[in-house]
Amino acid sequence: xxxxxxxxxxxxxxxxxxxxxxxxxxxxxxxxxxxxxxxxxxxxxxxxxxxxxxxxxxxxxxxxxxxxxxxxxxxxxxxxxxxxxxxxxxxxxxxxxxxxxxxxxxxxxxxxxxxxxxxxxxxxxxxxxxxxxxxxxxxxxxxxxxxxxxxxxxxxxxxxxxxxxxxxxxxxxxxxxxxxxxxxxxxxxxxxxxxxxxxxxxxxxxxxxxxxxxxxxxxxxxxxxxxxxxxxxxxxxxxxxxxxxxxxxxxxxxxxxxxxxxxxxxxxxxxxxxxxxxxxxxxxxxxxxxxxxxxxxxxxxxxxxxxxxxxxxxxxxxxxxxxxxxxxxxxxxxxxxxxxxxxxxxxxxxxxxxxxxxxxxxxxxxxxxxxxxxxxxxxxxxxxxxxxxxxxxxxxxxxxxxxxxxxxxxxxxxxxxxxxxxxxxxxxxxxxxxxxxxxxxxxxxxxxxxxxxxxxxxxxxxxxxxxxxxxxxxxxxxxxxx
Amino acid sequence: xxxxxxxxxxxxxxxxxxxxxxxxxxxxxxxxxxxxxxxxxxxxxxxxxxxxxxxxxxxxxxxxxxxxxxxxxxxxxxxxxxxxxxxxxxxxxxxxxxxxxxxxxxxxxxxxxxxxxxxxxxxxxxxxxxxxxxxxxxxxxxxxxxxxxxxxxxxxxxxxxxxxxxxxxxxxxxxxxxxxxxxxxxxxxxxxxxxxxxxxxxxxxxxxxxxxxxxxxxxxxxxxxxxxxxxxxxxxxxxxxxxxxxxxxxxxxxxxxxxxxx
Numbered sequence: 125x126x127x128x129x130x131x132x133x134x135x136x137x138x139x140x141x142x143x144x145x146x147x148x149x150x151x152x153x154x155x156x157x158x159x160x161x162x163x164x165x166x167x168x169x170x171x172x173x174x175x176x177x178x179x180x181x182x183x184x185x186x187x188x189x190x191x192x193x194x195x196x197x198x199x200x201x202x203x204x205x206x207x208x209x210x211x212x213x214x215x216x217x218x219x220x221x222x223x224x225x226x227x228x229x230x231x232x233x234x235x236x237x238x239x240x241x242x243x244x245x246x247x248x249x250x251x252x253x254x255x256x257x258x259x260x261x262x263x264x265x266x267x268x269x270x271x272x273x274x275x276x277x278x279x280x281x282x283x284x285x286x287x288x289x290x291x292x293x294x295x296x297x298x299x300x301x302x303x304x305x306x307x308x309x310x311x312x313x314x315x316x317x318x319x320x321x322x323x324x325x326x327x328x329x330x331x332x333x334x335x336x337x338x339x340x341x342x343x344x345x346x347x348x349x350x351x352x353x354x355x356x357x358x359x360x361x362x363x364x365x366x367x368x369x370x371x372x373x374x375x376x377x378x379x380x381x382x383x384x385x386x387x388x389x390x391x392x393x394x395x396x397x398x399x400x401x402x403x404x405x406x407x408x409x410x411x412x413x414x415x416x417x418x419x420x421x422x423x424x425x426x427x428x429x430x431x432x433x434x435x436x437x438x439x440x441x442x443x444x445x446x447x448x449x450x451x452x453x454x455x456x457x458x459x460x461x462x463x464x465x466x467x468x469x470x471x472x473x474x475x476x477x478x479x480x481x482x483x484x485x486x487x488x489x490x491x492x493x494x495x496x497x498x499x500x501x502x503x504x505x506x507x508x509x510x511x512x513x514x515x516x517x518x519x520x521x522x523x524x525x526x527x528x529x530x531x532x533x534x535x536x537x538x539x540x541x542x543x544x545x546x547x548x549x550x551x552x553x554x555x556x557x558x559x560x561x562x563x564x565x566x567x568x569x570x571x572x573x574x575x576x577x578x579x580x581x582x583x584x585x586x587x588x589x590x591x592x593x594x595x596x597x598x599x600x601x602x603x604x605x606x
Numbered sequence: 607x608x609x610x611x612x613x614x615x616x617x618x619x620x621x622x623x624x625x626x627x628x629x630x631x632x633x634x635x636x637x638x639x640x641x642x643x644x645x646x647x648x649x650x651x652x653x654x655x656x657x658x659x660x661x662x663x664x665x666x667x668x669x670x671x672x673x674x675x676x677x678x679x680x681x682x683x684x685x686x687x688x689x690x691x692x693x694x695x696x697x698x699x700x701x702x703x704x705x706x707x708x709x710x711x712x713x714x715x716x717x718x719x720x721x722x723x724x725x726x727x728x729x730x731x732x733x734x735x736x737x738x739x740x741x742x743x744x745x746x747x748x749x750x751x752x753x754x755x756x757x758x759x760x761x762x763x764x765x766x767x768x769x770x771x772x773x774x775x776x777x778x779x780x781x782x783x784x785x786x787x788x789x790x791x792x793x794x795x796x797x798x799x800x801x802x803x804x805x806x807x808x809x810x811x812x813x814x815x816x817x818x819x820x821x822x823x824x825x826x827x828x829x830x831x832x833x834x835x836x837x838x839x840x841x842x843x844x845x846x847x848x849x850x851x852x853x854x855x856x857x858x859x860x861x862x863x864x865x866x867x868x
Contacts, residue, residue: 553670558706561666562720562776563694563727572719576710576759 152211152342157204159183162311165210169280169314172287182300182310189304195467196496196528197436199372199409207374209312211342253278253317253333265329272328274358275320279347282318289320293351297380297417297444305376305438306413309345313378316346321356321387330586332361343374350380352387354420359390359586372400372435377412385420385447390428392585393441397433402491404463407435414441415471418450418479426453427470428584435464440498442471445479445507452481455581460493460525469499469516469530474507474540484580485516489525496528503540510540518548519577521570618679619644619784619815625676626840627664634660636840637676642784645812649826649851650819652837653859658819659703661837662788666700667693680784694720695727697783699776701790703819705769707761713772714756717742717779724780745778748808750801766793774805785809786817791825803828823851836862 153164162183166176191202253263253276269276275286283290300310317333335346352358375397381389391414400407410433416425427441443452454470472481487495497516518527529546551573552558559569575582620642627635634657642648652658664671665678667690678685685693708716721741722732733741742756749771761769770790777785787806791799806816806829818829826834826848834851836844838859843866844850854862 552706554706555708557666557668557690558702558708559716560690561668561694561700561702562716562780563691563723564716564719565691565723566689568719569691572711572716573708576708579710 152208155206155208157183157207157209157312161209165312165314168210168212169283171283174287174291175283178295178300179311182307183312185301186304186307186311189307191304195438195498196494196530197438197465197467199436199465202374202409204308208342209345210314212314253331254336268328269331273322273325274327275318276331277318279313279316279318279349282349286318286320289351290318290349293349293380293382294347295380297382297415298378298413303413305411306378309347309376309378309413312343313345313347316348316377317350317362318348319350319358319360321352321358323353324355325353326356327358330359330361332363334363343376345375346377348377348379349382350389350391351382352384352389352423354384355386356384357388359392361392361394361586363394363396372407372409374409374411375434377414379412379414379441381414381416381425383416383418383420383423383425383447383450386422387420388424388426389416390426390586391416391441393427393429393431395429395431395433395437398435399433399464400435400462402462404435404492407464408433410434410437410439412437412439414439415444416442416452417444418447418452418476420450421447421476422449423447424451424453426451426455426584428455428581429457429468430581430585431456431458431466431468434466437464437466437468439468440470442473443481444473444475445481445510446475447479448476449478449480450476451479453584454481454483454485454499455584456485457488457578457581458486458495458497459488460490460495462491462493464491464493466494467496467498469497471500471502472512474501474503474510474512474537476507478509479507480510481512483512483514483516485514486578486581487516487518487527488521488574488577489518489527490521492524494526494528496530497546498530498532500532500534501542501544502532503535503537503542505536507537508539510537512540512542514542514544515580516546517577518546519551519574520548521551618642619681620685620817621677621679622665623677623679625661625664625678626674627660627671627676628674629660629671633674634840635664635676638837638841640835640842642815642817644815646833647810647816647818647829647831649831649834650817650837650842651821651823651834651851651854656838657840658837659788660840662700662703662786662819665693665786666690666698691723692727694780694782695724697724699780699782699785701770701773701777701785701787703788703790703792705761705764705773707759707764709759709762711760712757713760714739714742716760717776720776721779742779745775748778749775749805751775767795767798770794770802771798771805774802778805778809781809781814783813784815784817786819788819789821790818791820791822799825800828823855826851838863838866 153161159180162179163176166179263277266276298306300307319331321327350360381391383389397408397410418425425443429441431437441454445452452472458466458468460466469485470483483499485497487497489495499514501512501514503510516529520527527548531544533542535542555573556569559572560566618641622638622640625635625638626633638661650658660671664673673686680698718738725732751771761772773790790802794802818825818831830848834846834848835842844862
């Protein structure tokens, strides 16, 4: 038995393909966090006063908070004064007006990542906002989107061009007091994406933001805000990578979604931050707050995430179902290998009548990784007729990893229906042998089994990215065949 | 089928000599010998725990089984030196006693991947989707299987009979040179047994050999073997023809064991 277990473990060695560093001159603020640094960031961005006031309020509140430690993850203390809170490629001091003015080194970086920003090579049907360390370097297809009335730009730009929308919606889903990392993000966030889809508009293309951490000793704190007005429809995807470094880097993002009456937002993530090496050295701490509010009646928010990267993931994309008949969905695949730790799941808060939520979470652990599903389903007294279905499945590869499930269910309305199903299975030596006995190589067999396990989630991804996700999974679990 | 023209060769397709194998430290095969020539059908019978399934698994290359002595020649190669997938690509097929469920993976996907892996290894072009589907549909008719079956996940939620049918369908698609069918008849009702046997019989040819591992002689009424072996205590202790199976059914195994001990 042991020999075949080793075979399996050698199959899941991981190679990280995005670990290169772009050698580019950067404007980086000295490490440390105080009100001057926050004022510096706000000044750099040329923000209106309300933004600076908001940031300082968040910072002052953050100072009264303590880092949370309830998650099933372990890491040495983070020194928040040792992190640099702003880093931008130098050329960007005067923001480029068009792609021709973008540093070719940056364009090359995104090419290498498979995200071409050049006009001729663009991903068909997908508009991309590319965020490099603290700033957005380019957004594609802006004109075409503008024709449809859709606003898609970097957060910094939106603060300049649509301050009224920012002031109206920022922090209304994830308030500055929400949690430690959200408060920190509110104080120091540097860029991210903003999307506004007006009433009745169906966004004509997929929107996507590609986040890249490049500079050392910096944190990445991005902020994304998506608002879908009455009857609007939008599908958005984010991707993330970072260079290989021996130090851990902090990534604390906040994403807020607002769906008004009959609006639909589909938010997909393919998260591939550097996971650290096989001994757990380096890697990104991915401490992220994502929440969507189904504010209007019959609104619908769907989260899909494929999490393969990061040393530690702490993330619970959630839905607050305020509007009657609103729908929240969460589909997740979390892959952990080597020494990675993931504590991820969702919260579905049923407030409105006849609200509906479904949760499908798939965790895959290999090596010495620890993977936890943590999910809350809360039905408030007024949520007459609310329904939830939860399914969470864990797949273990080899004997040294762990999978854990922490479901919290609170039902305060007697006419709600809540269902929970959970399974844990070891990747079958049986399954592997069965496929090999049919002529399928060991590595392909593992990929086939894992893809099959994740199928229910993959089919929720936008078509353009389903293939990418499947490939990413194969890379994450790739290794020499014994 | 083109290979029916190949005349049986003098050297056997499979030659197992002095095979010893153990699982979890317990020796199960204790010097097993078996020769199977091209075109022959052999049946291996024997009491529970005699090593029948171990033999099947060792031939297919299951990693948990450790071969401690002996050799297995298949065609011109040392079968034991090949990875399980390479054995399959060279035309070895094991019909599993307990076919495995693989959730989320469609039957059609597995069949295509398996067939193309074998074709690729043999220097043939991969079949395109159209030719492949035509081929599979032909084989499914033989096995009296419904089209909807292709989009179901491999063996998931299949009845025992469906699983066995699926094994034979895979065999028909892959057209192996040597097929070992491990208790393919167990758990089948009369009708299913007939369909499965018909499927196996369509594959019989002068260039191809079949080893049936079974408890019951009723399978041998449908697939008539050239040789019947009794496997007991990890060795083949008696070999005969079809009539041996009938005698075993009538008299049990004790007399063979006694004869062998004498």
